[in-house]
Amino acid sequence: xxxVRIPLVTVISLAFFMVMSQGLCFGQAxxxxxxxxxxxxxxxxxxxxxxxxxYIAVAQQKMFKSTDTDGKFxxxxxxxxxxxxxxxxxxxxxxxYYMLTTNRDAFGKDVDKKFGGPSFIFKKGNGLYNxxxxxxxxxxxxxxxxxxxxxxxxxxxxxxxxxxxxxxxGINTIVKEGNKKGKVVIFARSVLxxxxxxxxxxxxxSITLDKKTGKFTASFMTYRDTAPNTAxxxxxxxxxxxxxxxxxxxxxxxxxxxxxxxxxxxxxxIAVGTYFSMIGAAGGMLMGAFQALVVQTAGPVGINAxxxxxxxxxxxxxxxxxGSFYRFAVVEKRVAxxxxxxFGAGIFVGSVWLGGYVTQYLSMKAYxxxxxxxxxxxxxxxxxxxxxxxxxxxxxxxxxxxxxxAAVKKAKETGGAVEMGSIEPVKTGLxxxxxxxxxxxxxxxxxxxxxxxxxxxxxxxxxxxxxxxLLVPMMTTIAALPMYVAxxxxxxxTCFSSVGSFIGYVLNGYLPDLMLAIAIIIGGFAGGMFxxxxxxxxxxxxxxIILACTLFFLFxxxxxxxxxx
Numbered sequence: 001x002x003x004v005r006i007p008l009v010t011v012i013s014l015a016f017f018m019v020m021s022q023g024l025c026f027g028q029a030x031x032x033x034x035x036x037x038x039x040x041x042x043x044x045x046x047x048x049x050x051x052x053x054x055y056i057a058v059a060q061q062k063m064f065k066s067t068d069t070d071g072k073f074x075x076x077x078x079x080x081x082x083x084x085x086x087x088x089x090x091x092x093x094x095x096x097y098y099m100l101t102t103n104r105d106a107f108g109k110d111v112d113k114k115f116g117g118p119s120f121i122f123k124k125g126n127g128l129y130n131x132x133x134x135x136x137x138x139x140x141x142x143x144x145x146x147x148x149x150x151x152x153x154x155x156x157x158x159x160x161x162x163x164x165x166x167x168x169x170g171i172n173t174i175v176k177e178g179n180k181k182g183k184v185v186i187f188a189r190s191v192l193x194x195x196x197x198x199x200x201x202x203x204x205x206s207i208t209l210d211k212k213t214g215k216f217t218a219s220f221m222t223y224r225d226t227a228p229n230t231a232x233x234x235x236x237x238x239x240x241x242x243x244x245x246x247x248x249x250x251x252x253x254x255x256x257x258x259x260x261x262x263x264x265x266x267x268x269x270i271a272v273g274t275y276f277s278m279i280g281a282a283g284g285m286l287m288g289a290f291q292a293l294v295v296q297t298a299g300p301v302g303i304n305a306x307x308x309x310x311x312x313x314x315x316x317x318x319x320x321x322x323g324s325f326y327r328f329a330v331v332e333k334r335v336a337x338x339x340x341x342x343f344g345a346g347i348f349v350g351s352v353w354l355g356g357y358v359t360q361y362l363s364m365k366a367y368x369x370x371x372x373x374x375x376x377x378x379x380x381x382x383x384x385x386x387x388x389x390x391x392x393x394x395x396x397x398x399x400x401x402x403x404x405x406a407a408v409k410k411a412k413e414t415g416g417a418v419e420m421g422s423i424e425p426v427k428t429g430l431x432x433x434x435x436x437x438x439x440x441x442x443x444x445x446x447x448x449x450x451x452x453x454x455x456x457x458x459x460x461x462x463x464x465x466x467x468x469x470l471l472v473p474m475m476t477t478i479a480a481l482p483m484y485v486a487x488x489x490x491x492x493x494t495c496f497s498s499v500g501s502f503i504g505y506v507l508n509g510y511l512p513d514l515m516l517a518i519a520i521i522i523g524g525f526a527g528g529m530f531x532x533x534x535x536x537x538x539x540x541x542x543x544x545i546i547l548a549c550t551l552f553f554l555f556x557x558x559x560x561x562x563x564x565x
Contacts, residue, residue: 029241037249038226043219053103057150057235063092069302086159106144108136150235255513257298265519273527277324311505312512315520318498321491323528328488333422342446344496350457351500372558379551
């Protein structure tokens with residue numbers, strides 16, 4: 001038989017076209033470092049087949065599926081949301097995933113996005129402000145480069161990936177990283193192009209590709225709050241090309257899932273604790289705002305951020321009152337015990353029992369918005385109390401305020417200190433308690449406030465706050481008590497609500513971040529001691545104005561009306 005010889009050039013050409021037809025990379029890619037710190041830039045260099053687009057998939061090695069969570073409420077919610085979004089409880093994706101590419105259109109497109117404002121007013125697709133976002137393709141079959149996605153290989157994985165990166169609950173529970181406009185998270189980083197695009201999500205990313213030779217260089221900033229020792233695999237045009245590890249970069253809050261120096265948390269808690277002890281309200285909300293805006297408490301993968309933020313918040317609403325209570329109760333003797341204890345009993349019942357039913361349905365998004373509704377109602381009520389008509393109806397408070405202002409004026413003239421009045425009981429009863437303060441008599445129904453305490457307890461448990469923002473306005477409006485009496489009673493109530501709420505969280509398996517809680521305890525206790533001494537430096541009217549301003553600030557922030565705050 002005659003032998004057939006195939007020219008060498010033909011063999012090489014056939015091999016080249018086989019490689020090209022399978023879409024494999026041509027050459028090798030190198031990673032700038034095998035280990036780097038969170039927030040540092042990682043660079044990839046190498047060569048792909050000439051004429052191709054570049055697709056670099058950077059995927060966290062440890063995958064997550066809905067059944068991996070230890071959260072009691074997440075175990076209920078994730079399967080329900082997955083069924084609606086099109087993925088099963090066993091579908092797994094890398095929580096942190098980035099596609100660096102020269103062909104973003106293969107995975108989605110830039111779309112207009114309206115955002116800001118409460119979701120119960122502005123429905124999906126609406127909002128106060130305009131921006132853009134990268135919207136992933138709805139159907140996996142429409143993705144133009146499916147083979148380039150690395151560990152994401154199925155339709156269900158794509159559905160889960162899309163949901164986790166574009167849904168607030170998904171970001172706050174699984175992904176933990178989001179692109180923001182001001183302080184509002186729009187969506188999570190996923191598909192990235194070169195920063196020259198001008199897109200805010202491409203900031204810090206650089207991609208260059210010479211299509212003639214196939215040589216490329218790509219780099220991007222790693223997520224600043226990537227957990228210590230998180231390993232990533234790198235896929236270049238569908239082929240695994242290496243891996244690297246992101247190491248610790250600062251003090252890591254294990255459950256808070258953030259890098260934060262505890263000293264900053266202590267200083268923040270001192271400021272909030274001081275304010276809380278002066279006003280008797282808004283301490284839990286301010287600490288919640290501090291955690292959400294400064295610490296950015298996130299929670300470990302699989303646990304919704306709200307379920308770490310709330311129990312951590314309890315540390316301030318419990319220990320800050322303890323720092324000021326000795327002075328109010330023992331030194332100055334201005335605690336109306338029957339009212340405080342009846343309030344506390346109702347609060348304890350509401351926070352331990354009824355509040356649990358509300359908590360399981362309250363996500364981080366709903367947490368902020370309903371908190372905003374409550375604070376603005378209380379802010380309006382506080383301002384209404386300062387109107388002339390309201391003051392005329394409360395002649396005892398008006399008379400007491402005049403006496404206190406006269407005492408302040410005299411102290412300034414003589415260089416002495418203002419002495420706070422003390423509680424002088426007149427009558428004690430389950431439904432009728434009377435006392436004198438600065439010579440003026442006040443009357444209150446302890447049993448009524450026991451029932452009102454149940455409502456406060458439910459709110460306290462649901463929002464992870466002490467409930468002072470409800471307690472103080474209730475006492476100043478319903479019971480017509482002066483701020484100097486309402487604040488110590490409020491501190492008793494917040495102690496009861498904090499203990500009850502914490503017990504409820506523990507029973508459901510949610511614990512605070514230990515270091516975050518310790519820092520808050522230290523700062524809150526110190527702030528409580530300082531605030532109890534500062535209260536007498538301010539008049540009744542000034543204290544109410546400060547309270548109202550704070551409540552309105554929180555309203556704008558929590559309802560995303562001023563997103564740049």
